[in-house]
Amino acid sequence: MxxxxxxxxxxxxxxxxxxxxxxxxxxxxxxxxxxxxxxxxxxxxxxxxxxxxxxxxxxxxxxxxxxxxxxxxxxxEDVPNEPKQKPIFVEDMNEDELASALDFPSGLTNLGNTCYMNATIQCLKTVPELCDALKEFKGEVSLTGSVLAGSVTAALRDLYSAMDRGNGSSIPPFILLQVLHAAFPRFAEKSSHGGFQQQDANECWTEILRMLQQKLQARSGTNQSRQYSSIIDQYFGGRFTCELKCTESEEPVTVSEENFLQLSCFISQEVKYMHSGLLSRLSEQITKQSPTLGRDAIYSKSSKINRLPAYLSIQFVRFFYKEKESINAKILKDIKFQLSLDVFDLCSPELQQKLIPMRSKFKEYEDRKIEEVKVVNKPGDSQIVKADVKTAPYWFEDDIGSNNSGYYQLQAVLTHKGRSSGSGHYVGWTRKPGTNQWLQLDDDKVTPISEEDVLKLSGGGDWHCAYVLLYGPRLLEIDEGTDKMDTTESWRELRYLQLRHKVEYSIGENLKVNHDNGDLGTRDCQNYENQEQESKQIVELILPNGGEDEEQLNKHGPKWKNTSHQGTIRYRATKTS
Structure with a gap:
């Protein structure tokens, strides 16, 4: 064998x-x-x-x-079994399945020309502090009596709650629409065809905020420089410092403060960019009664922002009343806007000085990221693994709900497509938190889009035109692996930088600092490093505790002026023995 x-x-x-x-x-x-x-x-x-x-x-x-x-x-057993549930391809999914699979937010059903309300609701939902405040509200919906503000607030709370549970499915906002009609009868007007008439989305935006303003309490905090009655004032409200000067007489300049919940970008022939439209609003001429002349006179009004809110909404003033057709006609002009916004030059000198410390930290962060890219791009280097990231506070320690840098990031756009505010179609466009992914929220249809698509909403034709922009605070990332500061130390460092920059603000003028143990001397500094070192010594001299007590700075009487100087940096500094 x-x-x-x-x-x-x-x-x-x-x-x-x-x-x-x-x-x-x-x-x-x-x-x-x-x-x-x-x-x-x-x-x-x-x-x-x-x-x-x-x-x-x-x-x-x-x-x-x-x-x-x-x-x-x-x-x-080494061969994989056939899946119990066969895979479904994106091309074969319906809208609800696609929204659930891709973690899209819920859309809102159009109940008959209610796109203006749907777009507004979607944009406001991108503010997490507002959503948290609504969850804490305990009121109930009622269509009778004089508690309409509470009913609007409760209806919006319930709608947001339903949207969070919706798994991407469309939600009909019946209750909120009924409450809005009860609170604002003009929103319930019918067209000649019997359906609801189209409304102005920005009017809906401002009216909803005014209702919430009455019911949502502000967040409390220690050492607050100003108390707010509402979270809307706290997170959406800003302040102007306004100077009014008569151009026809020697009247003393009148200084006052004005509050705002929204900035306006006026569109003229010269305006091509949103920023220039905002600047034009800050310098204007008005006619009012002059007590000195006893008649109407022309006044020059100059405004600067002295308080920035965490969330800044900007309206493009695109509609004007056209008497011939008796409609609010639309200005279709292309006005460019940015995904990232810096409003430093819109602020008062006092606020600018408060913004500088946080802006310096942003600059340090950006420089560090550039160096990291250089290291990673070297031949043979491996990719740096990013550690867990936390963010620094975007508000001032004594003003919760403010913006402490002047930097903003676009997070929502409300657009209009059509030729008048009473017709056409409104759509919301929002950015997914923590990403660069944008979504088009066209009533019940939710579609992913790119940042380039958002920038195309600047106008110039019959396509969707930006009408209201909502900017949120730009967040500064702190790598926990390299930055071990706790919140108290972070505040202390920012406070210290703030006082140093107050001293450096004297560039071009004599800064006089009185101190019991030193003599006054004059010194010319030809480079920034010398000036930075000198200013650091001044603050450390006045504030031996590391820059926590501004009263010490005021006590010793430093005086500075906001004037510029070309070339040499001159100031007086204290000489220590």
């Missing part, structure tokens, strides 16, 4: 002295291989010197003792 002892190789395993009887059918030899490896016969491929062994006969295969036989195949 021709029996041979062969060597069987199966993957990384080797089986020596396996008996093979060529007088028997090869199926019996394969049964031995199954016993050794667990690979079933139908999964086996047995080869010797390039020839494949069949089940019925040995064919041209010639065995001898010590021959190497190659076995290919896998055990049944």
């Amino acid at each position: 021709p029996i041979f002892k062969v060597k069987v190789k199966w993957g990384k395993e080797v089986f020596n002295d396996v008996e093979a009887n060529t007088d028997e059918e090869p199926i019996l030899f394969k049964a031995q291989l199954f016993a050794l490896t667990g690979v079933q016969n139908e999964r086996q491929k047995v080869m010797l010197k390039g020839a494949t062994l069949k089940d019925a006969d040995w064919g041209n295969i010639k065995l001898k003792d010590g021959a190497v036989v190659l076995l290919m195949g896998s055990k049944e």
Whole structure:
């Protein structure tokens, strides 16, 4: 009986002295291989010197003792089972399935020309502090009596709650619409066709905020420089410092403060960019009664922002009343806007000085990221793994809900498509938190879009035109692996930088600092490093506790003026012995 002892190789395993009887059918030899490896016969491929062994006969295969036989195949448990639920491709999904799979927010059903309300609701939902405040509101919806502000607030709370539970499905905002109609009857006006008439989305925006303003309490905090009655004032409200000067008489300049919940970008022939439209609003001429002249006179009004809110909404003033057609006609002009906004030059000198410390930290962060990119791009370097990231406070320590840098990031756009505010279509466009992914929220349809698509909403034709922009605070990331400061230390460092920059603000003028232990001296500094070192010494001298107590700075009487100087930096500094 021709029996041979062969060597069987199966993957990384080797089986020596396996008996093979060529007088028997090869199926019996394969049964031995199954016993050794667990690979079933139908999964086996047995080869010797390039020839494949069949089940019925040995064919041209010639065995001898010590021959190497190659076995290919896998055990049944190594083969993945067919999925119980077959995969569904994106192309085969309906809108609800797509929204749920991609974690889209819920859309809102159009109840008949209610796109103005839907777009407003979607944009405001991007403010997490507002959503948190609504969750804490305990009021209930009522369509009777004089508690309409509470009903609007409760209805919006319930709608947001339903949207959070909706898993991307469309939600009909019946209750909120009823409450708005009760609170603002003009929103319930019917058209000649019997349906609801289209309304101005920005009017809906401002009216909803005014309702919430009455019911949502402000967040409390220690050492607050000003108390707010509402979270709307706290997070959406800003203040102007306004100077009014008569151009026809020698009246003293009148200084006052004005509050705002929204900035206006006026569109004129010269305005091509949103920023220039905002600047034009800050310098204007008005006509009012002059107590000195006893008649109407022209006054020059100059405004600067002295308090920035965390969330800044900007309206493009695109609609004007056209008497001939008796409609609010639309200005279609292309007005460019940015995804990132810096409003430093819109602020008062006092606020600018408060913004500088946080802006310096942003600059340090950006410089550090540039260096990291350079390191990663070196040949042979591996990618740096980003540690857990936290963010620095975006508000001033004594003013919760403010913006402490002047930097903003666009997070929502409300657009209008059409030729008048009473017709056409409104759509919301929002950015997913923490990402650069944008979504188009066209009533119940939610579609992913790119940042480039958002920038195309600047106007110039019959396409969707930006009408209201909502900017949120730009957040400064802090790598926990490198920055171990707790919140108290972070505030202290920002406070210290703030006082240093107050001293550096004297560039171009003499800064006089009185101190009991030093004499006054004058020094010219030709470079910023010297000036920075001197200013640091001044603050450390006045504030030995590290810059926590501004009263000490005021006590020793530093005086500075906001004037510029070209070339040499001159100031007086205290000389220490």
